[in-house]
C-alpha cells in the first residue's frame with residue numbers, strides 16, 4: 400500500500416500501528432475484523448479483506464445482532480492486512496489517538512449478488528451493496544452493508560434474518576473483551592503504559 404492515504408495520515412515514528420509496507424499475502428478465506436477504538440468518540444471499526452487491503456467502516460454504535468437495527472457505518476481509508484491483529488494505544492496528537500482492541504475477528508464468505516448472479520466482493524463494494532456471511536467469535540451469519548444515497552461514504556450495516564439473528568443479544572455491551580488477548584480497553588491501556 401505504498402503512498403496510501405493510510406500511510407499519509409500516520410507518523411510511524413510515533414505510532415506503533417502497522418506501516419503497511421509488508422507485502423500482502425492473501426490466502427484462504429478473506430479476513431473479517433471489528434476493532435473497538437476509544438478515540439475522540441468511541442466507535443467500532445469493521446474491516447473486510449477485499450483484494451489485498453482491508454476495506455474499512457467506522458460504526459459509532461457498533462454492530463447489532465438484531466435485524467431491526469440499522470447501524471450507520473462511515474467509510475474510512477483502506478488499512479493494510481496486518482492491521483487486523485493490531486491492539487495498542489495510538490499516542491495523543493496522532494491520527495486516531497486512543498486505545499484499540501480486536502473486538503471480533505474471523506473470516507467471511509462473500510454472498511453478494513446482482514440479478515441472481517454471484518458478484519465479486521470488489522464489484523459489490525463498487526456497487527455499494529455487500530452481503531457477507533461472517534464467521535467470527537461474536538458475530539456470525541449474514542450481514543448487509545448498503546451504501547446510502549444521501550451522503551457519500553455513509554453505509555448501513557444490517558443483520559440479515561437467519562439462525563444467527565438474535566434481538567436479545569447485545570454483544571457490544573455484554574461482550575467487551577478482545578477476542579485475541581482477552582483484554583478490555585482499560586487492560587490494553589494499562590499494559591501499554593507499563594511497556
Ligand code: MN
Nearest residue numbers: 436444457495
Ligand atoms: Mn477508528
